[in-house]
Structures are given as structure tokens and as C-alpha cells.
Amino acid sequence: MNFSFYMPARVYFGENCIRENREALKGLGQKALVVTGRHAAKAVGALDDVTAALEANGQAYVLFDQVTPNPTMDLVYRGAEIARQEACDFVICIGGGSPMDSGKAIALLAGEDLPPERLFTGPYTGRVLPIAAVPTTAGTGSEVTKASIITNDAAKTKSSINYEGIFAAVSFCDGRYTQTLKHATTVDTVVDALSHAVEGFLNVHASPLTDLLAGESIRRICAALPAVAADTLTLKDRENLLYASTLAGMVIANTGTTAVHAMGYELTYFKETPHGRANGYLLPALFHFYEEKQEKKLNQCLSYLGMETTEEFQVQMEQLLGRPEYRLTAEEIRTYAEIAIQAGNIKNCSTAPDKEDLVRMYTRALG
Structure with a gap:
């Protein structure tokens, strides 16, 4: 070790x-x-x-x-x-x-x-x-x-x-x-924290220590998701979410983020999609990418989420975020993939995608 x-x-x-x-x-x-x-x-x-x-x-x-x-x-x-x-x-x-x-x-x-x-x-x-x-x-x-x-x-x-x-x-x-945050902002930022923990877990730089922190962060966030969706968070819930976010920050401070962030930045830059929401749109597509390439680690991540399949996770994200307000054209997808593949954090994926993989992920999520 x-x-x-x-x-x-x-x-x-x-x-x-x-x-x-x-x-x-x-x-x-x-x-x-x-x-x-x-x-x-x-x-x-x-x-x-x-x-x-x-x-x-x-x-x-x-x-x-x-x-x-x-x-x-x-x-x-x-x-x-x-x-x-x-x-x-x-x-x-x-x-x-x-x-x-x-x-x-x-x-x-x-x-x-x-x-x-x-x-x-x-x-x-x-x-x-x-x-x-x-x-x-x-x-x-x-x-x-x-x-x-x-x-x-x-x-x-x-x-x-x-x-x-x-x-x-x-x-x-x-x-x-964090108590007075608008509901949409709470949702977006919670999904950002979840994305940090998940990306740090499915990461070439992950270690037993970052996995421990990521798992705890994911579990705490998932325990709060029903209250997040219903907009019924108590102060104790919000403290738990802040703690989970800080743990996830410690994870990515050591692992870096991955393709979800690299791809999400284009949605924020070109479509003005809030950062966490952009990540949430793309996370299920990353899970599908890992299904054939990192099955064991992905299944561990799903177990922390309290789920068995990528489809369950996709339904959870759709229930939380709603369906995207836009779809991407084939030209937009190609343009965004060209930009995203140049980002350094692409290499942090436990299996690094190529440009065509990014095209497929954008298409699955928003095409």
C-alpha cells in the first residue's frame, strides 16, 4: 500500500x-x-x-x-x-x-x-x-x-x-x-459535492484514505437526498451536508476531478448551466462509461449510493434535477468534446476516455 x-x-x-x-x-x-x-x-x-x-x-x-x-x-x-x-x-x-x-x-x-x-x-x-x-x-x-x-x-x-x-x-x-439558500441552489451545490466524492472515488489517483472519505461523503449526502428534494432540510441536515462537502473537498484536493468536470465546464460556459447541475446531468453517463471498464469499482460506488444499477442512479438524478431544459446538437457535442478532451482532469479517470467517448457521454446525457 x-x-x-x-x-x-x-x-x-x-x-x-x-x-x-x-x-x-x-x-x-x-x-x-x-x-x-x-x-x-x-x-x-x-x-x-x-x-x-x-x-x-x-x-x-x-x-x-x-x-x-x-x-x-x-x-x-x-x-x-x-x-x-x-x-x-x-x-x-x-x-x-x-x-x-x-x-x-x-x-x-x-x-x-x-x-x-x-x-x-x-x-x-x-x-x-x-x-x-x-x-x-x-x-x-x-x-x-x-x-x-x-x-x-x-x-x-x-x-x-x-x-x-x-x-x-x-x-x-x-x-x-447555508440555511437560507434557495432550493435550486441547495440542490445544485449538493450535487456538486456528490460529484466531487464520486469523481474522487472513480479516479486513477484514489487511495484507501480518499476512498474512505469519499464513501463517507457519498453516504451522508444520499441520506439527506429525500429532504433535499422535498426542501425540508433541518439545520442538522445542513450541517451533515456541509461536513460531507468538506470531506469530498479533501478527496479531490488529493485526486483531482475527472471527465464530468471537464465536460460540465462547457455546459456552464456555453449554456450558463449552474456548475453542480451540469455535473448532475453528466454523472449517469460517466457511470455507463465505467460499466464495462471499471465494473468492480463502480459497483462499490453504487453500494455507497444505496443502489444496484446505473439506471437507479439516473432516475435519482432526474428526480432531483428534473430533465434538462435543452438538448445539444451534434455540432455542439463535437465542439464541446473537442474542448473538454484538452482538460488535464480527463487523465484522472480510472479509465481515461478519448474524444469519441466524450461524444458518446454528451449524447447519452443531452443529445
């Missing part, structure tokens, strides 16, 4: 974890750039909790609340410029995937002057501002990953900064911050 597992983020989990552990912010710096969207972090109380902790610690802060869904390169370069102008020496990201991704990229760009053509490839020098993360959705897992996903118009997709330097130094996970 040989494997490596790396997880440098310190995680504080539970109700009021920011207030009770505010001293953990003291070692990060003297002045924070607080990166968030315009509304959600304020509405759920997360922003108030963060600023109260900073003020109690005697730390200054500047608010950058301009993050929009699917953040662009222009946005993160603008945020980094503000961080430099204001002499901020650490970053706090509050929100779902978009603020987390933005904050990590801003922390990287504020520390070193990277031209756009090197943003996703490096090399990086290691001059990254320390990062604290406060998730307000149970889905992204970004509070414990080394990835930042940014819209890449030049490549007509979303691209990943994949760099150990952008792991959060400290993360605060409080289920209360």
Missing part, C-alpha cells in the same frame, strides 16, 4: 465557529481583503461574523464585494490590484464557489505579478497572501482544496489554477450560513 495525502488547511467546524475561534485569524496578517458577492454573505450573517472577529482582534479590513457567478479573469486581476493598493496582507473568502475561487486567485495575483497567459499554468513563485475561507454553500469544498476555477474566454471554458499555495490556511464551516 503506497499513497500520499496532503491537507494543510485547519478546519473549524460548528455553530459560531468564527466567534469562538477568532484568534485563528490573528496569525494571518494585519489587514484583510474580504472577498465576497453582493448579497449572500451579508444576508446569512457570515460577513457580520467575520468583520466582528476582525474588529475584536484589532485587524483592519477592506471589503471587495464585486464577485459574480463564474468569475472572470478581469475580476480577479481587479481584486488583486485593490489588495495591493490597500496594502492587504491576507484574504478572507466568504461565499460559495465563485467567491472562494475569486479569493484564492486574488491571493495568488496580489502576491506575484502573473500575466494572464501564466495564470493557469504557472510557474508560481510561492508569494501568495494567506487565505481564510468561510463557505456558505454545501457543495464547492473549496475551503479545503488547492484549486481556483476561473472563466477562461480565450479557451471558451472554465480553467483551473491548481496550486498547493492556494490552500486556505484556516477554514470556518458553520451550517447556519
Whole structure:
């Protein structure tokens, strides 16, 4: 048995974890750039909790609340410029995937002057501002990953900064911050977390430890799916989902994602499909791909899901997400497959698909 597992983020989990552990912010710096969207972090109380902790610690802060869904390169370069102008020496990201991704990229760009053509490839020098993360959705897992996903118009997709330097130094996970999510957002983000756990399990880099974490994440998510579908989640349910999302984040921090993410980014870029929903449309097609190639591992995954067949899983996803609002043309499928096959995470599949496999998966899911 040989494997490596790396997880440098310190995680504080539970109700009021920011207030009770505010001293953990003291070692990060003297002045924070607080990166968030315009509304959600304020509405759920997360922003108030963060600023109260900073003020109690005697730390200054500047608010950058301009993050929009699917953040662009222009946005993160603008945020980094503000961080430099204001002499901020650490970053706090509050929100779902978009603020987390933005904050990590801003922390990287504020520390070193990277031209756009090197943003996703490096090399990086290691001059990254320390990062604290406060998730307000149970889905992204970004509070414990080394990835930042940014819209890449030049490549007509979303691209990943994949760099150990952008792991959060400290993360605060409080289920209360997810309580006011709209039902559709809850569904989309839960499916994203499930996708992370499943993709990390059906992965060439999977290890006994990541499999253990992925299995626990899948079981907890599946136990909550009836309440997710019915929109009857309790605070305890939401805490369990946030915990499951964090576990899944630890998994993909070590394995990476796979073809579902590579393919899903095209649905988000071209069709504006929310990220988790795009993954949910494609996951059953990935299962069908694995039926002949990785039957034993797929059956293990299905057992964690409490199911016996891929068809059962497909029905579950359709009940949760509904049928897609669009179908793809043959030309769109070819275009998306051409882009997706170039993504590095394709190689993370325990059996790597080729371009024609991607065409078949897109066709099965959305053709």
C-alpha cells in the first residue's frame, strides 16, 4: 500500500465557529481583503461574523464585494490590484464557489505579478497572501482544496489554477450560513459535492484514505437526498451536508476531478448551466462509461449510493434535477468534446476516455 495525502488547511467546524475561534485569524496578517458577492454573505450573517472577529482582534479590513457567478479573469486581476493598493496582507473568502475561487486567485495575483497567459499554468513563485475561507454553500469544498476555477474566454471554458499555495490556511464551516439558500441552489451545490466524492472515488489517483472519505461523503449526502428534494432540510441536515462537502473537498484536493468536470465546464460556459447541475446531468453517463471498464469499482460506488444499477442512479438524478431544459446538437457535442478532451482532469479517470467517448457521454446525457 503506497499513497500520499496532503491537507494543510485547519478546519473549524460548528455553530459560531468564527466567534469562538477568532484568534485563528490573528496569525494571518494585519489587514484583510474580504472577498465576497453582493448579497449572500451579508444576508446569512457570515460577513457580520467575520468583520466582528476582525474588529475584536484589532485587524483592519477592506471589503471587495464585486464577485459574480463564474468569475472572470478581469475580476480577479481587479481584486488583486485593490489588495495591493490597500496594502492587504491576507484574504478572507466568504461565499460559495465563485467567491472562494475569486479569493484564492486574488491571493495568488496580489502576491506575484502573473500575466494572464501564466495564470493557469504557472510557474508560481510561492508569494501568495494567506487565505481564510468561510463557505456558505454545501457543495464547492473549496475551503479545503488547492484549486481556483476561473472563466477562461480565450479557451471558451472554465480553467483551473491548481496550486498547493492556494490552500486556505484556516477554514470556518458553520451550517447556519447555508440555511437560507434557495432550493435550486441547495440542490445544485449538493450535487456538486456528490460529484466531487464520486469523481474522487472513480479516479486513477484514489487511495484507501480518499476512498474512505469519499464513501463517507457519498453516504451522508444520499441520506439527506429525500429532504433535499422535498426542501425540508433541518439545520442538522445542513450541517451533515456541509461536513460531507468538506470531506469530498479533501478527496479531490488529493485526486483531482475527472471527465464530468471537464465536460460540465462547457455546459456552464456555453449554456450558463449552474456548475453542480451540469455535473448532475453528466454523472449517469460517466457511470455507463465505467460499466464495462471499471465494473468492480463502480459497483462499490453504487453500494455507497444505496443502489444496484446505473439506471437507479439516473432516475435519482432526474428526480432531483428534473430533465434538462435543452438538448445539444451534434455540432455542439463535437465542439464541446473537442474542448473538454484538452482538460488535464480527463487523465484522472480510472479509465481515461478519448474524444469519441466524450461524444458518446454528451449524447447519452443531452443529445
